[in-house]
Amino acid sequence: MAHDPGFWMLQALNALQLSMLLFLLSIGLTVIFGLMHFVNLAHGSLYALGAYFGASAAAVGGFWLGFFVAPVAVAGVGVLLYSGLIRRMRKSGPMAQVLVTFGLIFALLDLTRLFWGDLALAIQVPQILAGRTALLGIEYPTYRLFIIGLGLSIFAALAFVLSRTQIGAMIRAGVDNDAMAACLGINVERLFFIVFCVGCALAGLAGVVAAPLLSVTPDMGLQILIPTLIVIVIGGLGSLKGAVAGSLIFGFVQTFGAVLAPQLASVLIYALLAAVLVIKPVGLFPAKG
Amino acid sequence: MKRAILAALGLATSLALPAAADDLKVGLLLPFSGVYAALGNDIEAGFTLALDEFGSDTGVTFDVVREDTEVKPPVALGKAKKLILQDKVDVMAGIVSSGVLGAVRDMVHGAGVPLIVANAGNDDATGASCSPFITRMSFSNGQVNRPMGTWMYDQGIRKVFTLAPDYAAGRQMIDGFTQTFTAAGGEVVGQEFTPFQKTQDFGPYLAQAKASGADAVYVFYAGGEAISFVKQYDSFGLKAELPLYGSGFLTSPLYVNAEGPSAEGVITALHYVPTIDNPANAAFVAAFKAKTGRVPSEFAVHGYDAGRALVTAVQTGARDRETLAAALRKVSFDGPRGALSIDPATNNIVQPIYVYETVAGDDGLTQKVLAQLPAEADPVNGCAMPAVSN
Numbered sequence: 001m002a003h004d005p006g007f008w009m010l011q012a013l014n015a016l017q018l019s020m021l022l023f024l025l026s027i028g029l030t031v032i033f034g035l036m037h038f039v040n041l042a043h044g045s046l047y048a049l050g051a052y053f054g055a056s057a058a059a060v061g062g063f064w065l066g067f068f069v070a071p072v073a074v075a076g077v078g079v080l081l082y083s084g085l086i087r088r089m090r091k092s093g094p095m096a097q098v099l100v101t102f103g104l105i106f107a108l109l110d111l112t113r114l115f116w117g118d119l120a121l122a123i124q125v126p127q128i129l130a131g132r133t134a135l136l137g138i139e140y141p142t143y144r145l146f147i148i149g150l151g152l153s154i155f156a157a158l159a160f161v162l163s164r165t166q167i168g169a170m171i172r173a174g175v176d177n178d179a180m181a182a183c184l185g186i187n188v189e190r191l192f193f194i195v196f197c198v199g200c201a202l203a204g205l206a207g208v209v210a211a212p213l214l215s216v217t218p219d220m221g222l223q224i225l226i227p228t229l230i231v232i233v234i235g236g237l238g239s240l241k242g243a244v245a246g247s248l249i250f251g252f253v254q255t256f257g258a259v260l261a262p263q264l265a266s267v268l269i270y271a272l273l274a275a276v277l278v279i280k281p282v283g284l285f286p287a288k289g
Numbered sequence: 290m291k292r293a294i295l296a297a298l299g300l301a302t303s304l305a306l307p308a309a310a311d312d313l314k315v316g317l318l319l320p321f322s323g324v325y326a327a328l329g330n331d332i333e334a335g336f337t338l339a340l341d342e343f344g345s346d347t348g349v350t351f352d353v354v355r356e357d358t359e360v361k362p363p364v365a366l367g368k369a370k371k372l373i374l375q376d377k378v379d380v381m382a383g384i385v386s387s388g389v390l391g392a393v394r395d396m397v398h399g400a401g402v403p404l405i406v407a408n409a410g411n412d413d414a415t416g417a418s419c420s421p422f423i424t425r426m427s428f429s430n431g432q433v434n435r436p437m438g439t440w441m442y443d444q445g446i447r448k449v450f451t452l453a454p455d456y457a458a459g460r461q462m463i464d465g466f467t468q469t470f471t472a473a474g475g476e477v478v479g480q481e482f483t484p485f486q487k488t489q490d491f492g493p494y495l496a497q498a499k500a501s502g503a504d505a506v507y508v509f510y511a512g513g514e515a516i517s518f519v520k521q522y523d524s525f526g527l528k529a530e531l532p533l534y535g536s537g538f539l540t541s542p543l544y545v546n547a548e549g550p551s552a553e554g555v556i557t558a559l560h561y562v563p564t565i566d567n568p569a570n571a572a573f574v575a576a577f578k579a580k581t582g583r584v585p586s587e588f589a590v591h592g593y594d595a596g597r598a599l600v601t602a603v604q605t606g607a608r609d610r611e612t613l614a615a616a617l618r619k620v621s622f623d624g625p626r627g628a629l630s631i632d633p634a635t636n637n638i639v640q641p642i643y644v645y646e647t648v649a650g651d652d653g654l655t656q657k658v659l660a661q662l663p664a665e666a667d668p669v670n671g672c673a674m675p676a677v678s679n
Contacts, residue, residue: 004500007496007500010492010496011492011493011496014490014492014493014496017490017492018489018490018492110322113322113326117327118326118327118330119327119543119544119547120512120513120516120544120547121547122516122520122546122547122548122549124549124550125524131526132524132525132526139526141524141525141526143524144492144524210489212520213490213517213520213521213524214489214513214516214517214520215513215516215517215520215544215547216547217324217512217513219324219513220513223486223487223489224489254490255490255492255493256493258481258483258493258494259493259496259497262481262482265483265484266455266484266487
């Protein structure tokens, strides 16, 4: 199998697909942290909520309804979280924030269990994305290509907004020095709120997009949390470039690790994480130099 | 005066108590929260159904104390202690996770409390660490898969690629299969164990299976991993060229509908499916549906048969820990799964194994039984068990 280029092509696409899913999730988390210095461990739970909202909406109106409802609904949950909890916690230290959002994980987990039960739910892939597409000599599931495309377009959109628009400049200023940005007349609090909601919406989007591929279970948020944290620590907190680089590194190391050194598959990424922390503790592309 | 009141109280309780002599305290130790909560609920529903159905004419009242293990061994051990020392239960039942079973095993064994295992399938529990007080009414990991090796070889399959999560159950399930498959003359051309509960994307492993030149793929996955696996296997279009076989938990009725059409055509082996054709099963399915509105899963039947085993033991006149433990070892009956008995050498259940295909039915997916493979007792595996006493 080592001489078959199709095999490696297939694995590269697998790696890219996993990377894009992680990117959707980590970008929200990392920008919220970079801008607000707020560690939101409950981000994984928002991803799970996205999958559940998506599954409920898809049961009524099909995949596309779920696809659009989930990010909006999760952003709504984000608004509630922000006004109820996070605004109060902004000035308390990181330890209190970590503890509160850690507790939130379990509260949200049990809430999803109460509402949706313990049995796994599912979303069927829409007809247009079912089946496989021939690509460079191999057949690859269309839905996975859709995830890759979605991830890339979200990346392009965010890169454009952050580097070319006024609100992007304001966000970059806020990340760099929020006190100075406030002095220049930027409403930093409102900016935080918008960024937080967009981050939540992206987590919800990741959840609904992952749902047809995986299964919708109450603990899916916990399972994805560690990979997401690894991605942002490797990539560097707060930066778009870091989130992309971290996601790609995680996706490729995980996928090719599983192929080339299956015994080490679960260790490799942690070894890499340790190496990054030793050599470059701020991550590869930190937002602040 | 005080003494008189005490005496009167004593008299009153002794008058009230005679009925209590036939009260049996049952500790039900199951996960009602955590990843296996759905299994715990199914087992409990089956267990109470059996006590209602068979227990009413024994003249014994079953007083069930439920405790939640949270699928955490230390928590479960604390709850087991509470049941044994504080509630002073006569018998215990339940246990979904083999990790939990390992944690409570010494406590149960030391206290001499009979425990009816209603799920946990670790081979060692009725092997090297077996106990005369622990009787298993569910299955053992090897037992479910062993008959499948020979059966698949007989179907003309010669080369197999295997996949399972990397933990004790995953390895025991696959080992059980490969033993008999290679003994029959088959070849395992590739074998991977994926990081347990850390694998979301099976794509890399599926590409390997495809490149391995195997005739078929044999896997064990359960719960959320099973759903992800079956859906991803189908999305890569592997089902047509590389048929998917496995341990029957892969397409359990509990979650097969979440797998949807991806599960159609998958052939697996299990000790129970709701479509087994016998009168006991028909009655059980109807009763379970009436009670819960769901089709019973293999987990529900574990609970049901555990409850029935308890009632059968009670019917022999057993009323305390010692006599119940002895009576449980001799239980046998015809249940929804067919003829069941307990192997006196290991206290593990002996039961037929059903090969079934998941097919589209009138309302959702259903199970078409392809073959009933004869019951075989597990190898003793280092279990030293005192002989059954009479």
